[in-house]
Amino acid sequence: MSRQSRNTGVALVVVVYNMPEQAKKTLYSLTSHYQQGVTESDYDVVVVENRSLNNLPADFIQSLPKNFSYHLRDEANPTPVFAANYGAALCRRSHVALLVDGARMVTPGVVKNILRGHRLHHNYVVSVPGYHLGRQLQQRAVEQGYGVVEESQLLASIDWPRNGYSLFDIACFSGSCAAGLFKQHSESNCISVPKSLWDHLGGLDESFDHMGGGLVNLDFYKRACEAPGFDHVLLMGEGTFHQFHGGVTTGGIERRARESLIGQFQSQYRALRGSSFEPPRTTPIFLGEIPKQLMRFIRSSSQALDQTSTQVGTGEPLRSVPRIS
Known part of the structure:
Protein backbone atom coordinates (compact mmCIF):
# COMPACT_ATOMS: atom_id res chain seq x y z
CA MET A 1 0.00 0.00 0.00
CA SER A 2 1.40 3.39 -0.98
CA ARG A 3 1.88 6.18 1.50
CA GLN A 4 -0.74 8.29 -0.29
CA SER A 5 -3.44 5.60 -0.11
CA ARG A 6 -2.52 4.88 3.47
CA ASN A 7 -3.13 8.53 4.42
CA THR A 8 -6.32 9.07 2.42
CA GLY A 9 -9.51 9.16 4.48
CA VAL A 10 -10.57 10.46 7.86
CA ALA A 11 -9.59 9.65 11.43
CA LEU A 12 -12.35 10.27 13.96
CA VAL A 13 -11.06 11.23 17.42
CA VAL A 14 -13.49 10.33 20.20
CA VAL A 15 -12.82 11.61 23.72
CA VAL A 16 -14.25 9.52 26.58
CA TYR A 17 -14.45 10.14 30.31
CA ASN A 18 -16.53 8.40 32.97
CA MET A 19 -19.26 7.24 30.56
CA PRO A 20 -18.63 3.59 29.61
CA GLU A 21 -22.19 2.65 28.69
CA GLN A 22 -22.74 5.75 26.59
CA ALA A 23 -19.32 5.44 24.94
CA LYS A 24 -20.06 1.84 23.93
CA LYS A 25 -23.09 3.02 21.95
CA THR A 26 -21.18 5.91 20.42
CA LEU A 27 -18.33 3.66 19.32
CA TYR A 28 -20.68 1.04 17.93
CA SER A 29 -22.31 3.78 15.85
CA LEU A 30 -18.89 4.43 14.28
CA THR A 31 -18.22 0.83 13.26
CA SER A 32 -18.51 -0.30 9.63
CA HIS A 33 -21.31 -2.65 10.76
CA TYR A 34 -23.44 0.42 11.45
CA GLN A 35 -22.00 3.02 9.09
CA GLN A 36 -23.31 2.70 5.55
CA GLY A 37 -21.30 2.81 2.35
CA VAL A 38 -17.84 2.52 3.93
CA THR A 39 -15.37 -0.18 4.91
CA GLU A 40 -12.81 -0.31 7.69
CA SER A 41 -10.09 0.69 5.24
CA ASP A 42 -11.78 4.06 4.59
CA TYR A 43 -11.36 5.52 8.06
CA ASP A 44 -9.87 5.17 11.53
CA VAL A 45 -11.36 5.76 14.96
CA VAL A 46 -8.98 6.98 17.66
CA VAL A 47 -10.51 6.50 21.12
CA VAL A 48 -8.85 8.56 23.84
CA GLU A 49 -10.10 7.92 27.35
CA ASN A 50 -9.16 10.01 30.38
CA ARG A 51 -8.88 7.64 33.30
CA SER A 52 -11.76 7.62 35.80
CA LEU A 53 -13.40 5.19 38.20
CA ASN A 54 -15.53 3.99 35.26
CA ASN A 55 -13.27 3.21 32.32
CA LEU A 56 -14.35 1.20 29.31
CA PRO A 57 -14.02 -2.51 30.22
CA ALA A 58 -11.10 -4.48 28.85
CA ASP A 59 -13.25 -7.04 27.03
CA PHE A 60 -15.05 -4.27 25.14
CA ILE A 61 -11.76 -2.64 24.15
CA GLN A 62 -10.45 -5.96 22.87
CA SER A 63 -13.57 -6.39 20.74
CA LEU A 64 -13.11 -3.11 18.87
CA PRO A 65 -12.63 -3.40 15.09
CA LYS A 66 -9.15 -3.33 13.61
CA ASN A 67 -9.54 0.28 12.37
CA VAL A 106 -24.18 9.29 15.21
CA THR A 107 -26.38 8.36 12.26
CA PRO A 108 -25.29 5.75 9.69
CA GLY A 109 -24.26 8.14 6.93
CA VAL A 110 -21.86 10.31 8.88
CA VAL A 111 -18.57 8.75 7.80
CA LYS A 112 -19.65 8.24 4.18
CA ASN A 113 -20.73 11.86 3.83
CA ILE A 114 -17.69 13.28 5.62
CA LEU A 115 -15.56 11.48 3.05
CA ARG A 116 -17.85 12.66 0.25
CA GLY A 117 -17.55 16.26 1.42
CA GLN A 138 -31.63 17.32 28.76
CA GLN A 139 -30.86 20.34 30.95
CA ARG A 140 -34.62 20.74 31.31
CA ALA A 141 -35.65 17.10 31.09
CA VAL A 142 -33.47 16.09 34.04
CA GLU A 143 -35.50 18.43 36.28
CA GLN A 144 -38.57 16.35 35.39
CA GLY A 145 -36.99 13.02 36.20
CA TYR A 146 -35.26 12.16 32.91
CA GLY A 147 -32.23 9.92 33.27
CA VAL A 148 -30.49 6.81 31.99
CA VAL A 149 -33.50 4.54 32.66
CA GLU A 150 -35.87 6.73 30.66
CA PHE A 173 -32.36 19.92 18.62
CA SER A 174 -29.41 20.54 20.93
CA GLY A 175 -29.01 24.04 22.31
CA SER A 176 -26.28 24.88 19.83
CA CYS A 177 -28.59 23.99 16.91
CA ALA A 178 -31.84 25.26 18.45
CA ALA A 179 -32.31 27.88 15.72
CA GLY A 180 -32.87 25.09 13.20
CA LEU A 181 -31.06 23.63 10.22
CA PHE A 182 -31.13 26.80 8.12
CA LYS A 183 -29.65 29.25 10.63
CA GLN A 184 -26.22 29.50 12.17
CA HIS A 185 -25.15 26.86 14.67
CA SER A 186 -22.87 27.54 17.62
CA GLU A 187 -20.89 24.30 17.42
CA SER A 188 -20.73 20.78 16.08
CA ASN A 189 -19.87 17.69 18.06
CA CYS A 190 -18.66 16.03 14.89
CA ILE A 191 -16.56 18.40 12.81
CA SER A 192 -14.07 17.20 10.20
CA VAL A 193 -11.23 19.25 8.73
CA PRO A 194 -8.12 18.63 6.65
CA LYS A 195 -5.27 17.63 8.95
CA SER A 196 -3.31 20.57 7.56
CA LEU A 197 -6.01 22.98 8.78
CA TRP A 198 -6.10 21.30 12.20
CA ASP A 199 -2.35 21.79 12.48
CA HIS A 200 -2.55 25.38 11.21
CA LEU A 201 -5.20 26.25 13.81
CA GLY A 202 -3.23 24.49 16.54
CA GLY A 203 -6.08 22.11 17.30
CA LEU A 204 -8.10 22.92 20.39
CA ASP A 205 -6.80 25.95 22.28
CA GLU A 206 -5.42 24.60 25.55
CA SER A 207 -5.96 28.00 27.20
CA PHE A 208 -9.58 26.90 27.69
CA ASP A 209 -8.97 25.19 31.01
CA HIS A 210 -12.39 25.28 32.66
CA MET A 211 -14.27 22.12 33.57
CA GLY A 212 -15.31 20.28 30.43
CA GLY A 213 -13.23 22.65 28.31
CA GLY A 214 -15.57 25.61 28.63
CA LEU A 215 -16.30 27.03 25.18
CA VAL A 216 -13.33 25.33 23.53
CA ASN A 217 -15.44 23.28 21.12
CA LEU A 218 -17.44 26.35 20.08
CA ASP A 219 -14.17 28.23 19.63
CA PHE A 220 -12.68 25.56 17.37
CA TYR A 221 -15.87 25.29 15.33
CA LYS A 222 -15.90 29.04 14.74
CA ARG A 223 -12.20 29.23 13.85
CA ALA A 224 -12.46 26.27 11.47
CA CYS A 225 -15.62 27.43 9.71
CA GLU A 226 -14.27 30.95 9.28
CA ALA A 227 -10.77 29.91 8.18
CA PRO A 228 -9.80 31.97 5.10
CA GLY A 229 -10.13 30.03 1.87
CA PHE A 230 -12.31 27.31 3.38
CA ASP A 231 -16.00 26.58 2.82
CA HIS A 232 -18.41 25.03 5.29
CA VAL A 233 -20.35 21.87 4.41
CA LEU A 234 -23.28 20.84 6.63
CA LEU A 235 -24.49 17.23 6.60
CA MET A 236 -28.14 18.13 7.08
CA GLY A 237 -29.42 14.58 6.90
CA GLU A 238 -27.09 13.26 9.60
CA GLY A 239 -26.86 13.96 13.31
CA THR A 240 -25.05 13.45 16.58
CA PHE A 241 -27.28 12.45 19.49
CA HIS A 242 -26.30 13.28 23.05
CA GLN A 243 -26.93 10.55 25.58
CA PHE A 244 -27.65 11.53 29.15
CA HIS A 245 -24.64 11.01 31.41
CA GLY A 246 -24.67 13.87 33.88
CA GLY A 247 -22.43 16.11 31.79
CA VAL A 248 -21.24 19.57 32.84
CA THR A 249 -23.83 21.54 30.85
CA THR A 250 -26.43 18.86 30.18
CA GLY A 251 -27.96 18.18 33.55
CA GLY A 252 -25.17 16.89 35.73
CA ILE A 253 -25.34 19.71 38.26
CA GLU A 254 -27.95 21.98 39.83
CA ARG A 255 -29.29 24.72 37.56
CA ARG A 256 -27.76 27.71 39.39
CA ALA A 257 -24.36 26.06 39.53
CA ARG A 258 -24.60 25.22 35.83
CA GLU A 259 -25.57 28.80 34.94
CA SER A 260 -22.67 30.10 37.02
CA LEU A 261 -20.27 27.79 35.18
CA ILE A 262 -21.57 28.91 31.80
CA GLY A 263 -21.04 32.51 32.88
CA GLN A 264 -17.43 31.65 33.70
CA PHE A 265 -17.04 29.96 30.32
CA GLN A 266 -18.32 33.06 28.54
CA SER A 267 -16.04 35.33 30.57
CA GLN A 268 -13.02 33.20 29.69
CA TYR A 269 -13.93 33.34 26.02
CA ARG A 270 -14.11 37.14 26.14
CA ALA A 271 -10.75 37.28 27.91
CA LEU A 272 -9.11 35.04 25.31
CA ARG A 273 -10.76 36.38 22.15
CA GLY A 274 -11.50 40.00 23.08
CA SER A 275 -15.25 39.78 22.43
CA SER A 276 -18.28 37.67 23.27
CA LYS A 292 -37.86 10.62 6.20
CA GLN A 293 -37.39 10.82 9.97
CA LEU A 294 -35.79 14.26 9.55
CA MET A 295 -38.84 15.88 7.98
CA ARG A 296 -40.32 17.26 11.21
CA PHE A 297 -37.01 19.05 11.88
CA ILE A 298 -36.97 20.44 8.34
CA ARG A 299 -40.53 21.73 8.81
CA SER A 300 -39.74 23.41 12.13
CA SER A 301 -36.52 24.84 10.68
CA SER A 302 -38.44 26.26 7.72
CA GLN A 303 -40.98 27.85 10.06
CA ALA A 304 -38.16 29.43 12.06
CA LEU A 305 -36.68 30.75 8.83
CA ASP A 306 -40.03 32.27 7.81
CA GLN A 307 -40.25 34.05 11.16
CA THR A 308 -36.83 35.66 10.98
CA SER A 309 -36.58 39.39 10.48
CA THR A 310 -33.62 38.90 8.13
CA GLN A 311 -34.62 39.15 4.49
CA VAL A 312 -33.62 36.11 2.50
CA GLY A 313 -31.62 37.01 -0.57
CA THR A 314 -29.80 40.03 0.85
CA GLY A 315 -26.56 38.11 1.12
CA GLU A 316 -26.45 38.58 4.88
CA PRO A 317 -25.92 35.30 6.74
CA LEU A 318 -28.74 34.27 9.06
CA ARG A 319 -27.54 34.21 12.64
CA SER A 320 -28.69 32.43 15.75
CA VAL A 321 -28.29 33.19 19.42
CA PRO A 322 -25.23 31.37 20.85
CA ARG A 323 -26.29 28.38 22.93
CA ILE A 324 -24.49 25.77 24.98
CA SER A 325 -25.44 22.28 23.86
Missing part, protein backbone atom coordinates in the same frame (compact mmCIF):
# COMPACT_ATOMS: atom_id res chain seq x y z
CA PHE A 68 -10.07 1.43 15.99
CA SER A 69 -7.25 2.23 18.40
CA TYR A 70 -7.65 2.83 22.12
CA HIS A 71 -5.51 5.09 24.32
CA LEU A 72 -5.94 5.47 28.09
CA ARG A 73 -4.50 8.64 29.65
CA ASP A 74 -4.04 10.03 33.12
CA GLU A 75 -5.34 13.59 33.02
CA ALA A 76 -4.89 16.00 35.93
CA ASN A 77 -7.21 18.65 34.47
CA PRO A 78 -11.03 18.29 34.26
CA THR A 79 -11.10 18.92 30.52
CA PRO A 80 -11.12 16.95 27.25
CA VAL A 81 -8.86 19.49 25.51
CA PHE A 82 -5.55 17.71 26.00
CA ALA A 83 -7.01 14.31 25.16
CA ALA A 84 -8.46 15.67 21.91
CA ASN A 85 -5.15 17.20 20.84
CA TYR A 86 -3.33 14.01 21.85
CA GLY A 87 -5.68 11.93 19.72
CA ALA A 88 -5.38 14.22 16.70
CA ALA A 89 -1.59 14.01 16.91
CA LEU A 90 -1.89 10.23 16.48
CA CYS A 91 -3.94 10.53 13.29
CA ARG A 92 -2.33 9.26 10.10
CA ARG A 93 -5.15 10.19 7.75
CA SER A 94 -5.53 13.22 5.49
CA HIS A 95 -8.49 14.52 7.53
CA VAL A 96 -9.37 14.55 11.21
CA ALA A 97 -12.86 14.63 12.71
CA LEU A 98 -13.41 15.49 16.36
CA LEU A 99 -16.10 14.09 18.63
CA VAL A 100 -15.07 15.86 21.80
CA ASP A 101 -17.92 14.26 23.79
CA GLY A 102 -17.89 10.47 23.68
CA ALA A 103 -21.56 10.33 24.66
CA ARG A 104 -22.79 11.34 21.17
CA MET A 105 -24.07 8.57 18.93
CA HIS A 118 -13.78 16.16 1.51
CA ARG A 119 -13.62 14.55 -1.93
CA LEU A 120 -15.61 17.44 -3.39
CA HIS A 121 -12.91 19.95 -2.48
CA HIS A 122 -9.73 19.89 -0.43
CA ASN A 123 -10.71 23.10 1.42
CA TYR A 124 -14.02 22.00 2.92
CA VAL A 125 -14.86 21.93 6.62
CA VAL A 126 -17.62 19.34 7.21
CA SER A 127 -19.92 19.45 10.24
CA VAL A 128 -22.86 17.45 11.59
CA PRO A 129 -25.85 19.03 13.41
CA GLY A 130 -26.46 18.15 17.05
CA TYR A 131 -29.46 16.70 18.84
CA HIS A 132 -30.37 15.50 22.33
CA LEU A 133 -32.13 12.21 22.97
CA GLY A 134 -35.49 12.95 24.56
CA ARG A 135 -38.36 15.31 23.85
CA GLN A 136 -36.63 18.36 25.30
CA LEU A 137 -33.13 19.55 26.13
CA GLU A 151 -33.31 7.02 27.88
CA SER A 152 -32.86 3.27 27.70
CA GLN A 153 -36.62 2.92 27.31
CA LEU A 154 -36.61 5.44 24.47
CA LEU A 155 -33.86 3.57 22.65
CA ALA A 156 -35.67 0.27 23.15
CA SER A 157 -38.82 1.80 21.65
CA ILE A 158 -37.08 2.36 18.28
CA ASP A 159 -35.14 -0.91 18.27
CA TRP A 160 -31.82 0.91 17.90
CA PRO A 161 -29.33 0.18 16.34
CA ARG A 162 -31.20 -1.72 13.61
CA ASN A 163 -32.35 1.58 12.09
CA GLY A 164 -29.96 4.34 13.04
CA TYR A 165 -32.05 7.13 11.50
CA SER A 166 -34.87 6.34 13.93
CA LEU A 167 -32.84 8.33 16.48
CA PHE A 168 -34.51 11.40 14.96
CA ASP A 169 -37.86 10.02 16.17
CA ILE A 170 -36.86 10.34 19.83
CA ALA A 171 -34.76 13.51 19.75
CA CYS A 172 -34.84 17.30 19.82
CA PHE A 277 -18.82 34.49 21.32
CA GLU A 278 -20.90 34.67 18.17
CA PRO A 279 -21.62 31.79 15.79
CA PRO A 280 -19.46 31.66 12.67
CA ARG A 281 -20.68 33.72 9.73
CA THR A 282 -20.89 31.08 7.03
CA THR A 283 -23.27 30.12 4.26
CA PRO A 284 -23.20 26.32 4.50
CA ILE A 285 -23.29 23.96 1.54
CA PHE A 286 -25.87 21.27 2.31
CA LEU A 287 -24.76 17.75 1.44
CA GLY A 288 -26.20 14.26 1.74
CA GLU A 289 -29.45 12.34 1.71
CA ILE A 290 -32.55 13.35 3.70
CA PRO A 291 -34.10 10.49 5.72
